[in-house]
Amino acid sequence: MAKYELTLPRMGESVEEATIINWLKNEGDKIEIDDLVVEIATDKVDSEVPSDVKGVLLEKLCGVNDVVKVGQTIALIETDLGDKKTIRIEKPIEKKTEELLSKAKDLIEPQNLNSSSLNLSPLVRSISKKEGISNDELSLIIGSGKDGRITKHDLIKYISEKTNNDTKLVEIEKPHSNFDDKIHEMTRMERLVSDHMTQSKKESAHVQSFIEADISNIWDWKKITQKKLLESDGEKLTFTPIFIMLVAKALKKYPILNGSLKDYSIKFNKDINIGMATALPDGNLIVPVIKNADQLSLIGMVKKVNDLAKRSRNSQLKPDEIKDGTYTVSNVGVFDTLMGTPIINQPQLGVLAFGSIRKEPSVIETNKGDFIGVRRKIILSHSYDHRIINGAVGGMFIKNIKELIENWDIKQDI
Numbered sequence: 001m002a003k004y005e006l007t008l009p010r011m012g013e014s015v016e017e018a019t020i021i022n023w024l025k026n027e028g029d030k031i032e033i034d035d036l037v038v039e040i041a042t043d044k045v046d047s048e049v050p051s052d053v054k055g056v057l058l059e060k061l062c063g064v065n066d067v068v069k070v071g072q073t074i075a076l077i078e079t080d081l082g083d084k085k086t087i088r089i090e091k092p093i094e095k096k097t098e099e100l101l102s103k104a105k106d107l108i109e110p111q112n113l114n115s116s117s118l119n120l121s122p123l124v125r126s127i128s129k130k131e132g133i134s135n136d137e138l139s140l141i142i143g144s145g146k147d148g149r150i151t152k153h154d155l156i157k158y159i160s161e162k163t164n165n166d167t168k169l170v171e172i173e174k175p176h177s178n179f180d181d182k183i184h185e186m187t188r189m190e191r192l193v194s195d196h197m198t199q200s201k202k203e204s205a206h207v208q209s210f211i212e213a214d215i216s217n218i219w220d221w222k223k224i225t226q227k228k229l230l231e232s233d234g235e236k237l238t239f240t241p242i243f244i245m246l247v248a249k250a251l252k253k254y255p256i257l258n259g260s261l262k263d264y265s266i267k268f269n270k271d272i273n274i275g276m277a278t279a280l281p282d283g284n285l286i287v288p289v290i291k292n293a294d295q296l297s298l299i300g301m302v303k304k305v306n307d308l309a310k311r312s313r314n315s316q317l318k319p320d321e322i323k324d325g326t327y328t329v330s331n332v333g334v335f336d337t338l339m340g341t342p343i344i345n346q347p348q349l350g351v352l353a354f355g356s357i358r359k360e361p362s363v364i365e366t367n368k369g370d371f372i373g374v375r376r377k378i379i380l381s382h383s384y385d386h387r388i389i390n391g392a393v394g395g396m397f398i399k400n401i402k403e404l405i406e407n408w409d410i411k412q413d414i
Contacts, residue, residue: 011319029057210382341383
């Protein structure tokens, strides 16, 4: 017999711990390879931990709502069972006593909803704490998650409705009053992002290059194609998958920008894994990663982008989907932002922001002479690490993307 230690897997560069939400297997249960054993939650995603071995769950080393570190052993699995029957492991007397006391307390206080034992993810807890939502209020929210668990969207909807009601009340009672100053303590996720961005600015020598591209062909093609795609595949067509596909092509031509730098060693990544900066409903940001982006067809890219964006907003990403990125793209144009200077997502070497698309008068060159016409224009903002990427490479990279944008075949099929 052998004991296998099931540990909390790494779930991205900035994630160091997670909360146990729910055990999916009981002690003594048979486990197959890839069976899901336990549900976990971080400030970024909810996920499940699978087993790498076949055996019997010998012992749970953590309870629900326990916070565990990456790499920490959370359960023991007995392997090499052969033909033996499932072994039901009896808990120690101390644990049995705790179980009996807990059950007795539940019988005596079945309506004790003010306790902190509400089954909440770390993200929901942080939002409720930040917004001053008490346990009494939380107990009134009908959860739409598994087993009635309150999701982030349930809480945001409650806060929105509460804010609207409170605002109306203030307008009636104090139409000319001012709100007091409010101190907001950063959530764990906000602190992690803050530290990550500060560390990136300290480590990388950020420099920017900008270029303007005529995106009229893509604009016209998208207008024609999006209706067809919605009818044929039920997929919404945005500019983001188009941008990511073009960036993947440019990275193949300039592979240094798909690499990373550690000390004085440059790593050239063979896989092109593009991170897609995605804004969340609560104002935070997450970067799901499109693995092997250069190998996807355009329709495949559209489906992948839509799927990741939807599950990002619903806190349904898996840990593997937010790690191992080699380059990052941000479409700041969705907020009508003209351009930006994004911060590099370490340990990557570059990040590209696509600005808003706008109508501009332009000089159009033809065989019969030049004339003024209205064209759709976009500004590309490229931030890159000047320790290893010089201005020539940084500039040629976005010039290549500009050429791909302007030479888009308007007759192509998706």
